[in-house]
Amino acid sequence: MAEELFDRLVDAFEGGRAAVFCGAGISAPAGIPLAGALVDAALEALEATAEERQHIGTAALPFEAFMETLRLEGTHEDHLLIFREGSPAPAHALFAALAARGFLRTLCTTNFDLLFERAFAARGLPPGTPKLIKVHGSVDDLESMAVTLRQVAGQTFSRPRAEAIRHVFLTGEHDTVLGRSDTAAPIASISLP
DSSP states (O other), rough: HHHHHHHHHHHHHHHTTTEEEEOOOOOGGGGOOOOHHHHHHHHHHOOOOOOHHHHHHHHTTTHHHHHHHHHHHTTTHHHHGGGGGOOOOOOHHHHHHHHHHHEEEEEEEEEOOHHHHHHHTTOOOOTTTEEEEETTTTTTEEEEHHHHHHHHHTOOOOOHHHHHHHIIIIIIOSSSSEESSSSSSSEEEEEEO
């Protein structure tokens, strides 16, 4: 089963028919915190009491709603500076190498950080190679992040964001999407009709 999956992925990448969809876990080795760690760090910086931390924890406030609250309180940008830091992790370098060889044309991420851009630049790839879709915005455009955080916190979605997801999973020039279904699942290939 694993060998068959590997062969399918190799074939899809070699044919330029694969796209990648990834989230925060790909940037964790570069020192970018996952959502829970970022919320904890923000609460610590805000000197939240144990009672306030527990209240936020039991409210099961989505990360985006928490960040939107920080933005409204005027502290949002300070806590997002971490997303401007870091060097690409091995996975960023791998996908940049695949793109440089023409094996990867579309990469979609929920990450705010600039690690893919740095990995692509290190390979000498021109902007737009591969097509980089950042569905939650980017730290180099804080307003794009703020708009996305507001939309997700309010459970509304923009047409461009929906179109980006549709491109990755339905209308793009690829027939395979490489991604993870959750933090515990192995990398999987999704073949599209």
